[in-house]
């Protein structure tokens with residue numbers, strides 16, 4: 001059987017990457033102008049794919065580095081990661097850069113451990129936390145000056161910085177990178193509330209220090225074109241109504257749209273296709289343990305009923321909805337929506353995951 005063109009679990013690369021033209025343009029222009037940028041969206045909207053796509057163009061004239069804060073648990077790991085990942089992406093081989101790297105890092109007492117992939121892990125000895133960390137944070141700029149290059153560093157799930165060492169690290173980080181004219185940063189994350197606090201609250205060091213990009217879903221038009229093309233290129237003719245229905249159900253949610261197409265493709269490729277789109281959707285929903293787990297995580301019945309109202313497109317603050325769903329009153333609704341947003345279930349008062357919306361509707365029966 002041919003490769004399924006709608007593989008949805010891997011990052012979208014090459015011609016599997018849909019649209020985002022204006023976002024790419026903004027990222028590239030911003031980075032090239034030397035300004036830092038922050039990208040946020042709920043989970044699975046395509047931040048990592050977008051950043052890596054922008055790297056394909058940015059690496060023409062600068063080194064590109066991707067650091068995932070999910071892998072970082074303390075300050076010393078942050079320092080190691082910045083130094084190791086920058087080195088890995090700025091030298092074609094470690095040997096070539098060895099004396100430069102060693103000289104630059106001497107005061108941080110580095111040790112070098114060869115890795116299986118041919119790169120080297122650099123571990124620093126952080127003794128005086130603040131002073132040493134400052135040196136590690138300055139390393140990309142120092143190296144960029146010595147090598148006469150530019151570097152862009154993407155830091156994913158950056159909001160985790162506030163769990164590493166509270167405000168001190170944020171202040172230090174901000175003051176160090178402010179001096180860096182050869183290094184540009186792309187911050188991103190899916191804990192939108194926490195990122196907003198870091199970048200949009202007046203008393204925080206990063207306040208208004210970057211360009212903010214809110215990443216939304218993928219517009220229907222390019223998504224539909226992509227879906228038609230990928231079915232047709234492989235000799236499958238799918239009814240336009242079905243494709244419209246897919247987009248209606250997922251509203252352009254990148255991963256869920258592809259997941260639905262992925263299963264539909266498998267159907268079409270099977271010898272005896274027997275399931276309609278609706279049945280395919282239900283099979284997917286029934287087999288997705290995450291949906292039930294998410295529901296079980298919501299303990300409050302007011303929260304559950306508020307979600308139910310939203311799943312049915314009813315306005316949660318209206319008098320009728322509050323009566324119909326027993327939501328008690330406006331302030332209860334407000335608190336419910338805030339909590340659900342913090343949990344990543346809602347975003348701008350909509351259910352983030354379109355499959356979860358369908359799951360809720362199925363669970364609560366027809367209205």
Ligand SMILES: Nc1ncnc2c1ncn2[C@@H]1O[C@H](COP(=O)(O)OP(=O)(O)OP(=O)(O)O)[C@@H](O)[C@H]1O
Nearest residue numbers: 008010012017018043044045046047048049254255
């Ligand atoms: N532009 C795109 N074109 C095609 N598919 C995409 C695109 N963006 C995202 N996807 C699909 O959505 C999935 C999730 O994307 P990605 O991992 O980039 O999102 P993310 O926002 O970084 O997620 P997380 O919040 O979990 O880190 C990908 O595996 C890919 O299948």
Ligand SMILES: [Mg+2]
Nearest residue numbers: 047048049156
């Ligand atoms: Mg990601």
